[in-house]
Amino acid sequence: MSNSPLLVVHGGAWAIPDDLVQAHLDGVRNAIEAGWRILEHGGAALDAVEEAVVVMENDEAFDAGRGSFLNREGKVQLDALIMDGGTLRAGGVGCVEHIANPIRAARKVLSESPHVYFVAEGAERFAKEHGIPLCKNEDLIIPREVER
Numbered sequence: 001m002s003n004s005p006l007l008v009v010h011g012g013a014w015a016i017p018d019d020l021v022q023a024h025l026d027g028v029r030n031a032i033e034a035g036w037r038i039l040e041h042g043g044a045a046l047d048a049v050e051e052a053v054v055v056m057e058n059d060e061a062f063d064a065g066r067g068s069f070l071n072r073e074g075k076v077q078l079d080a081l082i083m084d085g086g087t088l089r090a091g092g093v094g095c096v097e098h099i100a101n102p103i104r105a106a107r108k109v110l111s112e113s114p115h116v117y118f119v120a121e122g123a124e125r126f127a128k129e130h131g132i133p134l135c136k137n138e139d140l141i142i143p144r145e146v147e148r
Contacts, residue, residue: 035052050103068145076145077095094117094123105123
């Protein structure tokens with residue numbers, strides 16, 4: 001068995017329209033490169049995973065942050081979970097509407113809370129108390145999703 005690091009990034013499981021395929025491929029490549037830079041400089045796997053997900057959350061091609069599908073109320077509502085395979089500890093947030101990078105909040109839950117999961121306003125309050133900036137939900141919405 002090899003001790004070489006491996007980073008796998010999954011860009012979604014849906015019938016990606018032909019005109020969006022290249023953006024998804026580019027986004028996955030960018031996420032892998034961001035995470036890999038951390039690993040090749042001796043960084044922790046959790047740091048690499050978090051950074052790769054942040055890249056995807058910031059990329060409108062993915063349903064992970066800005067540009068995500070809208071819920072029935074016309075809002076972006078996000079979830080994120082991260083797990084440390086070495087300790088089997090996890091941290092997550094769900095149903096957040098004012099956090100652009102929910103993976104950062106999930107990581108704070110993992111590292112700075114005895115709990116595993118926070119949702120909605122409780123998750124946003126926890127995030128703000130731990131230095132994660134909040135945003136307007138409108139900042140996460142893009143025209144493509146309004147028109148969908």
